Amino acid sequence: MISIEKSSQTKIDKTDFDNLTFGQVFTDHMMISDFKDGEWHEPVIKPYGPLSIDPSARVFHYGQAVFEGMKAYKDKDEKIWMFRPEQNFERINASSKRLAIPEFPKDFFFNGLETLLKLEKDWIKQGFGNSLYIRPFVIATEAGVSASPAKEYKFMIICSPAQSYYSGEVRVKFSDKFSRAADGGVGFAKAAGNYGAQFYPTNLAKEEGYQQIVWTDANSHEYLEEAGTMNIFFRIGDKLITAPISDRILDGVTRKSVIALAERMNIPMEVRKVTVQEILEAADSGNLKEMFGSGTATVINPITGFGNKGKNYDLPKLEDSYAHAFKDTLMKIQYNEAEDPFGWRYEVKE
Amino acid sequence: MISIEKSSQTKIDKTDFDNLTFGQVFTDHMMISDFKDGEWHEPVIKPYGPLSIDPSARVFHYGQAVFEGMKAYKDKDEKIWMFRPEQNFERINASSKRLAIPEFPKDFFFNGLETLLKLEKDWIKQGFGNSLYIRPFVIATEAGVSASPAKEYKFMIICSPAQSYYSGEVRVKFSDKFSRAADGGVGFAKAAGNYGAQFYPTNLAKEEGYQQIVWTDANSHEYLEEAGTMNIFFRIGDKLITAPISDRILDGVTRKSVIALAERMNIPMEVRKVTVQEILEAADSGNLKEMFGSGTATVINPITGFGNKGKNYDLPKLEDSYAHAFKDTLMKIQYNEAEDPFGWRYEVKE
Numbered sequence: 001m002i003s004i005e006k007s008s009q010t011k012i013d014k015t016d017f018d019n020l021t022f023g024q025v026f027t028d029h030m031m032i033s034d035f036k037d038g039e040w041h042e043p044v045i046k047p048y049g050p051l052s053i054d055p056s057a058r059v060f061h062y063g064q065a066v067f068e069g070m071k072a073y074k075d076k077d078e079k080i081w082m083f084r085p086e087q088n089f090e091r092i093n094a095s096s097k098r099l100a101i102p103e104f105p106k107d108f109f110f111n112g113l114e115t116l117l118k119l120e121k122d123w124i125k126q127g128f129g130n131s132l133y134i135r136p137f138v139i140a141t142e143a144g145v146s147a148s149p150a151k152e153y154k155f156m157i158i159c160s161p162a163q164s165y166y167s168g169e170v171r172v173k174f175s176d177k178f179s180r181a182a183d184g185g186v187g188f189a190k191a192a193g194n195y196g197a198q199f200y201p202t203n204l205a206k207e208e209g210y211q212q213i214v215w216t217d218a219n220s221h222e223y224l225e226e227a228g229t230m231n232i233f234f235r236i237g238d239k240l241i242t243a244p245i246s247d248r249i250l251d252g253v254t255r256k257s258v259i260a261l262a263e264r265m266n267i268p269m270e271v272r273k274v275t276v277q278e279i280l281e282a283a284d285s286g287n288l289k290e291m292f293g294s295g296t297a298t299v300i301n302p303i304t305g306f307g308n309k310g311k312n313y314d315l316p317k318l319e320d321s322y323a324h325a326f327k328d329t330l331m332k333i334q335y336n337e338a339e340d341p342f343g344w345r346y347e348v349k350e
Numbered sequence: 351m352i353s354i355e356k357s358s359q360t361k362i363d364k365t366d367f368d369n370l371t372f373g374q375v376f377t378d379h380m381m382i383s384d385f386k387d388g389e390w391h392e393p394v395i396k397p398y399g400p401l402s403i404d405p406s407a408r409v410f411h412y413g414q415a416v417f418e419g420m421k422a423y424k425d426k427d428e429k430i431w432m433f434r435p436e437q438n439f440e441r442i443n444a445s446s447k448r449l450a451i452p453e454f455p456k457d458f459f460f461n462g463l464e465t466l467l468k469l470e471k472d473w474i475k476q477g478f479g480n481s482l483y484i485r486p487f488v489i490a491t492e493a494g495v496s497a498s499p500a501k502e503y504k505f506m507i508i509c510s511p512a513q514s515y516y517s518g519e520v521r522v523k524f525s526d527k528f529s530r531a532a533d534g535g536v537g538f539a540k541a542a543g544n545y546g547a548q549f550y551p552t553n554l555a556k557e558e559g560y561q562q563i564v565w566t567d568a569n570s571h572e573y574l575e576e577a578g579t580m581n582i583f584f585r586i587g588d589k590l591i592t593a594p595i596s597d598r599i600l601d602g603v604t605r606k607s608v609i610a611l612a613e614r615m616n617i618p619m620e621v622r623k624v625t626v627q628e629i630l631e632a633a634d635s636g637n638l639k640e641m642f643g644s645g646t647a648t649v650i651n652p653i654t655g656f657g658n659k660g661k662n663y664d665l666p667k668l669e670d671s672y673a674h675a676f677k678d679t680l681m682k683i684q685y686n687e688a689e690d691p692f693g694w695r696y697e698v699k700e
Contacts, residue, residue: 023406023495030405052400055380055508056373060489063413063542064549100549135495139410140546145373145485145510147579149549158405160495175534182532182568184525186547192413193543196490197536199414199450199499218532219569229497 002115004029007047017125020163022297023133027120027159031112035102035153043112045119048158058140058150065192066095067137069296071162072117072348074124075336080117080348083334085110087253092136095189100149101138109136113157117348120159128335129164133297165298172227172291173210174276174308175201179218180226180248187226187248198228210307212293216276217248224274230293230301231255235322236282237289239268254294258326260342265329267322276308283313291315292323300327352465354379357397367475370513372647373483377470377509381462384491385452385503393462395469398508408490408500415542416445417487419646421512422467422698424474425686430467430698433684435460437603442486445539450499451488459486463507467698470509478685479514483647515648522577522641523560524626524658525551529568530576530598537576537598548578560657562643566626567598574624580643580651581605585672586632587639589618604644608676610692615679617672626658633663641665642673650677 007028015025026048033043058064068088073081089110093103113134117124124132136157140150178201181187186194198213205213212228225243226232231252234241240262245251262269282288291303302323305314332338336345357378365375376398383393408414418438423431439460443453463484467474474482486507490500528551531537536544548563555563562578575593576582581602584591590612595601612619632638641653652673655664682688686695 021496024493026406048405050402050404052402054400055398055506056376056485056510058546059542060409060415061417061485061487061542062545062549063415064546065410065413067411098550099546100553133495135406135411137411143374145483145508146371147545147548149553156405158495160406177534179532179534182529182535184527184529184568185532186543191543191547192409192411193536193541193547195412195497196408196414196449197541197543198497199412200448203450203499218534 002043002045002111004045004115004119005047012122015161017130017161017163020161022162022165023160025160027123027132027161029116029119031116031157033104033108033112033155035155040102040105040108040155043108043155045112045116051154053141054143056143056145058142058144061145062140062147063191063193064099064101064140064150065138066092066099066101067135067190067192068092070134070136071131071296071334072124072134073131073335074126076126078126079336080121080124081334081336082346082348084253084257084344085113085346088136091190091251092138095191096138098186098189099191101140101153104138104155114348116157116159118350123159123161125161128331131162133160133162135160162297168211169304170211170293170301171209171305171307172212172214172303173205173208174224174306175213175216176221176309178213180215182218183247185247188245188250190250195229202228208307214306222276224276224279225249227293230295230298233258233292233294234274234279234288235290236278236287239270240322241270241272241274243274244271252294254296254299254330257330257344258294258300261326261329264341265325280308289316289318290321290323299330352393352395352461354395354465354469355397362472365511367480367511367513370511372512372515373510375510377473377482377511379466379469381466381507383454383458383462383505385505390452390455390458390505393458393505395462395466401504403491404493406493406495408492408494411495412490412497413541413543414449414451414490414500415488416442416449416451417485417540417542418442420484420486421481421646421684422474422484423481423685424476426476428476429686430471430474431684431686432696432698434603434607434694435463435696438486441540441601442488445541446488448536448539449541451490451503454488454505464698466507466509468700473509473511475511478681478687481512483510483512485510512647518561519654520561520643520651521559521655521657522562522564522653523555523558524574524656525563525566526571526659528563530565532568533597535597538595538600540600545579552578558657564656572626574626574629575599577643580645580648583608583642583644584624584629584638585640586628586637589620590672591620591622591624593624594621602644604646604649604680607680607694608644608650611676611679614691615675630658639666639668640671640673649680
């Protein structure tokens with residue numbers, strides 16, 4: 001049994017669920033588990049509130065921190081669903097391992113998560129596009145500035161209500177100078193440091209009129225790898241292409257779901273290195289039909305155009321876009337409005 | 351005038367200055383400046399204690415955090431000295447810029463730092479090797495998990511008394527798989543995420559009997575770049591070699607001081623790419639005389655041997671080592687026991 005300390009008041013009545021900014025409002029409770037004396041301790045649920053952490057804690061100085069992003073959905077019968085949560089559980093432990101953080105026990109993760117979701121179920125609103133964004137994360141809390149792995153950590157889960165994520169027109173810039181990850185580095189992990197490192201290059205791209213960067217390989221900048229916080233897909237003719245995962249590229253849950261769906265939908269799918277050159281040629285010849293990003297927050301994010309070394313390209317507006325088909329199919333599975341041939345849905349039972 | 355809230359008690363009497371572990375004990379006060387409403391606010395000095403931070407703060411999720419390492423020394427006349435602090439000030443702002451953190455004003459930095467040091471002067475012990483380790487750092491404190499630069503930060507300085515850093519015998523492993531930084535990445539910055547990312551590969555190296563990793567370029571692993579938290583120097587015959595700084599390699603203050611001293615001491619110095627191959631050949635022919643790391647915490651750290659792809663090499667024990675000469679010369683300058691031809695010393699005046 002997970003200990004629950006209930007909040008004496010709720011913020012839910014003050015929350016405008018029709019005007020949510022992503023990741024700004026958090027629910028009334030949070031899950032915390034402490035790693036101390038060599039082991040993870042049973043999670044507890046407490047009122048959402050500030051953490052008291054020593055200024056010398058490793059997370060502040062050495063970036064020992066990883067996270068995940070997940071969502072919970074409510075169907076027409078008030079049932080609560082998640083989407084492939086075991087993938088996020090496995091990935092946060094893979095991220096932790098690379099950051100020398102002790103792996104978290106599976107039963108603590110699922111018991112803590114489900115207990116929290118049931119407690120916060122009123123925060124999950126019905127309606128296609130509404131969801132509860134779930135943020136599990138681990139931070140190194142041990143005091144002391146020696147550059148070595150901490151012996152104390154917090155594994156936490158916080159939740160934020162979300163609406164359908166519409167990011168407006170997304171134009172991307174192919175990176176020809178900055179990089180996101182090195183071979184043999186931590187690019188595949190959801191390590192906190194990977195994200196802060198993208199802000200400055202992304203700001204520069206924004207000044208040039210782009211919303212995100214498509215990261216290329218650090219060595220040659222000839223291969224297209226990942227877009228900001230999303231994996232990226234290219235459609236040339238009827239063929240869909242995405243880069244293979246590597247130690248530089250995040251093994252996205254939405255990415256692998258799109259790949260599986262493509263096969264089922266008889267869409268020719270190639271998982272292989274994608275060159276800048278072939279995309280430019282396809283754009284010039286009119287064969288580049290679509291580009292889109294995939295990720296938990298956005299599901300599928302269509303890209304309307306891109307820039308490469310100062311030259312801009314527009315993508316056509318398609319009636320029968322793959323992006324739209326994948327988004328619709330994925331969301332219908334997530335909201336229990338369609339068959340789930342892959343067994344991806346996960347019910348949070350009362 | 352910087353506002354000072356004095357601690358009601360001191361930990362100094364309970365501190366065993368003869369048995370200090372690096373970075374574990376902190377002094378009674380800390381400096382804090384908040385960035386809010388678009389500007390840095392005048393630093394304040396408060397009793398050292400835990401920070402209260404929202405669990406959704408950017409530093410926990412996106413690693414927007416940078417730091418510096420500096421030291422203060424007390425000479426025989428009780429005067430307090432620092433070593434090239436303007437270099438650390440410039441570097442923390444260079445690191446901040448790359449992490450999309452607003453740069454910190456120079457007067458806030460030096461006023462805050464000096465006020466803090468004067469308040470904590472009893473923590474700086476006389477004696478060659480004793481020092482006060484100073485840790486300026488910046489963390490993104492704004493609440494909210496959207497992946498974009500924070501609008502709120504804390505710039506802090508905490509201090510920890512230190513003894514001469516003796517790390518025991520240091521054997522290093524040349525990295526042939528893992529990497530520290532990508533071209534176009536954040537390797538040159540003292541970004542928190544760069545350090546946590548090294549812990550796991552370093553743990554694996556430790557299991558093989560090495561204390562640190564010498565990082566090679568991510569692309570070919572043919573060039574030797576940096577060692578753990580230090581820059582690295584190689585002596586072949588009488589010639590000293592170190593890699594040039596780049597966007598992957600930290601512009602170390604001790605590193606650049608060694609390069610300047612080498613010229614003055616008529617030691618042939620080459621700043622150029624160093625190949626694994628030439629070091630192996632020099633080791634085989636008996637021409638590899640020394641390897642040493644340089645950094646603020648350790649000053650100069652002699653390396654006693656190295657491993658490359660499973661083969662181990664020992665370095666000779668020299669009577670007239672460069673490592674010893676540099677360490678002695680640097681420390682005498684730092685402790686005001688020798689001439690300071692470069693104007694590196696900086697007095698913290700009452």
